[in-house]
Amino acid sequence: MSSPRVLTIAGSDSSGGAGIEADLKVIAAHGCYGMTAMTALTAQNTSGVKGIHVVPAAFLEKTLEAVVEDIGVDVVKIGMLGHESTIATIVATVKKYKLHRIVLDPVMVSTSGSILLPAAAVAVLCDSLIPLATLITPNVSEARHLLAHYVPAAAFDEFEDIYLNSQTSLINLAKTLHKHTSTAVLLKGGHLPLTDDGLVAARDVDKAMVADVLVLSDETVHVFTSPYIHTANTHGTGCSLSSAIACNLALDQSLPSAVSSARTYVAGAISTSLSLGRGSGPVNHLYSLYRLPYCTGHFFDYLTQHPRVADIWNDYVNHPFVKRIADGTISTTAFKWYLCQDYLFLVQFSRASALLAYKSSTIPQIAVHASGIADITQETGLHVKYCGLFGVTEEELQAAPEAATTTAYTRYVLDVGASGDAAALSVAMASCSLGYQAAAQNRLVDGASKTTARGNQFWSWVEQYSSAEYIAGVKKRRDMLEEMADGFSVNQVAQLVEVFRRVTEMERDFFTAALNQDTED
Numbered sequence: 398m399s400s401p402r403v404l405t406i407a408g409s410d411s412s413g414g415a416g417i418e419a420d421l422k423v424i425a426a427h428g429c430y431g432m433t434a435m436t437a438l439t440a441q442n443t444s445g446v447k448g449i450h451v452v453p454a455a456f457l458e459k460t461l462e463a464v465v466e467d468i469g470v471d472v473v474k475i476g477m478l479g480h481e482s483t484i485a486t487i488v489a490t491v492k493k494y495k496l497h498r499i500v501l502d503p504v505m506v507s508t509s510g511s512i513l514l515p516a517a518a519v520a521v522l523c524d525s526l527i528p529l530a531t532l533i534t535p536n537v538s539e540a541r542h543l544l545a546h547y548v549p550a551a552a553f554d555e556f557e558d559i560y561l562n563s564q565t566s567l568i569n570l571a572k573t574l575h576k577h578t579s580t581a582v583l584l585k586g587g588h589l590p591l592t593d594d595g596l597v598a599a600r601d602v603d604k605a606m607v608a609d610v611l612v613l614s615d616e617t618v619h620v621f622t623s624p625y626i627h628t629a630n631t632h633g634t635g636c637s638l639s640s641a642i643a644c645n646l647a648l649d650q651s652l653p654s655a656v657s658s659a660r661t662y663v664a665g666a667i668s669t670s671l672s673l674g675r676g677s678g679p680v681n682h683l684y685s686l687y688r689l690p691y692c693t694g695h696f697f698d699y700l701t702q703h704p705r706v707a708d709i710w711n712d713y714v715n716h717p718f719v720k721r722i723a724d725g726t727i728s729t730t731a732f733k734w735y736l737c738q739d740y741l742f743l744v745q746f747s748r749a750s751a752l753l754a755y756k757s758s759t760i761p762q763i764a765v766h767a768s769g770i771a772d773i774t775q776e777t778g779l780h781v782k783y784c785g786l787f788g789v790t791e792e793e794l795q796a797a798p799e800a801a802t803t804t805a806y807t808r809y810v811l812d813v814g815a816s817g818d819a820a821a822l823s824v825a826m827a828s829c830s831l832g833y834q835a836a837a838q839n840r841l842v843d844g845a846s847k848t849t850a851r852g853n854q855f856w857s858w859v860e861q862y863s864s865a866e867y868i869a870g871v872k873k874r875r876d877m878l879e880e881m882a883d884g885f886s887v888n889q890v891a892q893l894v895e896v897f898r899r900v901t902e903m904e905r906d907f908f909t910a911a912l913n914q915d916t917e918d
């Protein structure tokens with residue numbers, strides 16, 4: 398297997414938000430293979446650059462030779478250069494190895510305001526490196542610095558701050574820079590947010606969009622606009638955009654689509670940016686790599702072992718109420734109360750199954766949930782039989798007043814079903830069926846219960862919920878949930894964990910309420 402190879406020639410940012418550190422994360426997020434040639438070390442954090450240590454040109458040359466001669470390079474991204482001698486080395490290497498796909502981010506000043514390229518180096522950059530680039534990606538201030546190199550002071554006037562007042566003037570600036578450099582230009586307008594009407598926004602509340610202008614030739618101009626994202630955390634935006642463009646080129650996209658996809662990627666990284674440090678926090682380079690925290694077929698294990706759930710789940714499936722059913726020490730009062738309430742619970746649970754069938758979209762899914770109702774009918778049969786033993790008729794079961802715990806639990810499940818989707822309802826119902834199976838099976842493997850099973854009038858409860866038939870019914874519904882879980886989003890999973898926690902608490906409390914009937918006698 399091979400991935401497109403992307404080399405970043407840039408400075409290191411010790412805080413990990415910009416520079417080489419950002420580039421490598423972006424390259425990884427695009428599934429490309431990243432290599433580095435360090436031009437400078439910066440002692441840097443979110444508030445500023447505390448020091449710069451330029452890598453000697455001879456060492457940079459060795460680095461470039463080492464990676465280019467061995468691994469090879471599909472696309473080069475160039476960031477902070479730091480020194481004139483660095484530029485000369487890169488120019489020589491690019492020519493020697495005929496590197497021809499180069500995205501050059503002419504980094505001059507950091508977001509925090511530190512100079513990252515001495516003014517004297519700008520001329521060398523313009524005369525020797527820019528002509529070799531496929532694309533340059535200046536922001537407005539960098540574009541003006543570059544332009545100052547090409548045009549006499551008088552002609553430069555029209556690009557003074559006061560004239561840069563609209564999307565149209567951004568387009569003019571980009572076109573003019575392209576005319577002088579003869580290189581494709583992506584002018585980044587992120588520092589000049591616009592109103593809905595395309596004018597530079599004077600107030601924070603008017604900032605509606607940002608526009609980036611791509612000029613490929615006098616006639617070919619693309620204007621990309623996107624909503625302005627209100628955040629103070631933008632450290633690494635420029636580095637990330639140019640690296641993402643380099644990756645997209647390495648993945649064989651055309652220049653306009655490479656820019657368009659890279660902008661979408663960066664917008665995601667900004668909108669999920671991290672509030673780290675005291676200054677402008679870093680963008681979230683790796684947000685697109687977030688994966689579901691469980692593998693196929695293990696969503697339910699993930700739920701029961703989740704730190705917010707595990708203790709509650711354990712209390713539920715090893716509840717003393719079930720232990721006392723298994724060893725025969727539960728009182729008839731407590732068990733009868735439980736049977737009545739569980740019967741009433743199952744009435745609502747059948748409605749929930751019907752709702753789940755209604756919310757499902759395929760015939761096999763609907764069939765599984767409809768068969769769930771048939772399974773519940775069988776389950777209630779046991780309740781009726783049991784109650785008969787204790788002299789309670791089915792009519793009396795039906796007429797029994799519903800306890801507050803039962804009402805709370807069942808109506809919560811039905812509410813999740815009414816307001817949420819099939820996934821949420823499945824999760825709300827899973828704690829009951831899977832938990833009963835686990836609770837019964839835990840008692841089966843419990844040696845003590847086996848010896849007391851004979852002659853224990855409650856033992857058939859354990860047998861029912863650990864029977865092959867019950868397990869097969871539960872498995873069908875669990876498989877369906879696992880299948881759905883493959884398509885969940887990360888946010889959805891976090892919400893489902895909360896639903897599962899809530900219903901598991903209510904299951905536990907249901908058993909506790911049953912046990913408490915003894916003390917209430």
Ligand SMILES: Cc1ncc(COP(=O)(O)O)c(N)n1
Binds near residue numbers: 407
């Ligand atoms: C090593 C290095 N390279 C580039 C930048 C610019 O990034 P930003 O504009 O986000 O500060 C930086 N701060 N540090």
